Amino acid sequence: GTEGCFLLYDASTNAEIAQFNKAKCATQMAPDSTFKIALSLMAFDAEIIDQKTIFKWDKTPKGMEIWNSNHTPKTWMQFSVVWVSQEITQKIGLNKIKNYLKDFDYGNQDFSGDKERNNGLTEAWLESSLKISPEEQIQFLRKIINHNLPVKNSAIENTIENMYLQDLDNSTKLYGKTGAGFTANRTLQNGWFEGFIISKSGH
Structure with a gap:
């Protein structure tokens, strides 16, 4: 069967508003494509990218049709383009990524990848060594918003701009990121949606 959890917090006060399945919410798991939020912060901070950056497709098939084209920071986030993430991580480098993970207090901070495969820079966040719990994700998002x-x-x-999804009622905006992890035979391992709502007043 499928087991899920849900957390809702007030980012300004850190007050928990709602929670479902406390044990699951405290369990660390691979961030999968939600790691793009952390990676985006690193890349913009290190000035590896800016909003005008074009990631150029090398004309080889990338697994999903939408990935087989050039991308921007916005479409990289929107369409979860793995090859762009892998390009960025290699430009930032392992030591700098480890420092960012420590500064962010991001999950278990383990970017080593699969044992004896030397693939940390390209796969650590994809059902591999890097793990983070939903509770830790909430605190990471809170640091971003604040x-x-x-x-x-x-x-x-x-x-934040590239995480924008849609306008909601009462002049609020929804921001977020999905993530999905699969086993070697493409069985769904876990799925994420994390995000936040910002009102017109900025809260």
């Missing part, structure tokens, strides 16, 4: 991370403000602002 600009409480040791990165440039522009890195936070650009990342």
